[in-house]
Amino acid sequence: xxxxxxxxxxxxxxxxxxxxxxxxxxxxxxxxxxxxxxxxxxxxxxxxxxxxxxxxxxxxxxxxxxxxxxxxxxxxxxxxxxxxxxxxxxxxxxxx
Amino acid sequence: xxxxxxxxxxxxxxxxxxxxxxxxxxxxxxxxxxxxxxxxxxxxxxxxxxxxxxxxxxxxxxxxxxxxxxxxxxxxxxxxxxxxxxxxxxxxxxxxxxxxxxxxxxxxxx
Numbered sequence: 001x002x003x004x005x006x007x008x009x010x011x012x013x014x015x016x017x018x019x020x021x022x023x024x025x026x027x028x029x030x031x032x033x034x035x036x037x038x039x040x041x042x043x044x045x046x047x048x049x050x051x052x053x054x055x056x057x058x059x060x061x062x063x064x065x066x067x068x069x070x071x072x073x074x075x076x077x078x079x080x081x082x083x084x085x086x087x088x089x090x091x092x093x094x095x096x
Numbered sequence: 097x098x099x100x101x102x103x104x105x106x107x108x109x110x111x112x113x114x115x116x117x118x119x120x121x122x123x124x125x126x127x128x129x130x131x132x133x134x135x136x137x138x139x140x141x142x143x144x145x146x147x148x149x150x151x152x153x154x155x156x157x158x159x160x161x162x163x164x165x166x167x168x169x170x171x172x173x174x175x176x177x178x179x180x181x182x183x184x185x186x187x188x189x190x191x192x193x194x195x196x197x198x199x200x201x202x203x204x205x206x
Contacts, residue, residue, distance in 0.1 A: 045141070046144075084169065
């Protein structure tokens with residue numbers, strides 16, 4: 001019962017962060033602020049959803065898998081944010 | 097619980113729709129790549145929720161999707177920047193990289 005409540009709350013939070021990140025991606029004025037919204041908010045949302053779903057897991061292996069997925073997503077997001085920002089910077093300077 | 101998780105999955109899918117709109121509009125290629133990243137993250141989220149709903153084996157699919165999304169972004173950046181975004185501390189691209197296409201053509205003509 002408590003686990004179900006935790007799932008409700010955490011997945012709802014995750015969905016809020018996901019939608020916030022997407023709205024940021026759609027509405028922010030320039031490439032770099034959009035990158036900011038995408039790589040922070042969305043991965044936090046993914047973390048909350050993974051945590052919420054983890055309360056429904058049956059075995060430790062499933063929990064480990066969820067943790068692994070989120071760790072990979074975080075690592076990838078951090079790296080990709082830096083790399084995409086640099087590619088975007090090169091494009092901005094080319095346009096000048 | 098089942099109904100709620102379906103609602104969460106639908107919300108994530110709606111978020112993916114927003115990402116597709118950004119792919120459509122651009123304006124820069126970096127924006128399109130970011131939207132593709134969001135499709136990757138959102139897809140992983142949907143798969144995690146579906147794993148709880150249907151089959152926990154879907155977690156493996158989510159892991160593979162997360163890996164592929166990261167590799168797709170790296171591939172994009174390798175193609176975009178002159179030295180494959182080599183030095184993360186660098187604040188500007190190396191000098192003369194903007195003329196790389198022109199020099200290539202000049203070499204062919206010569």
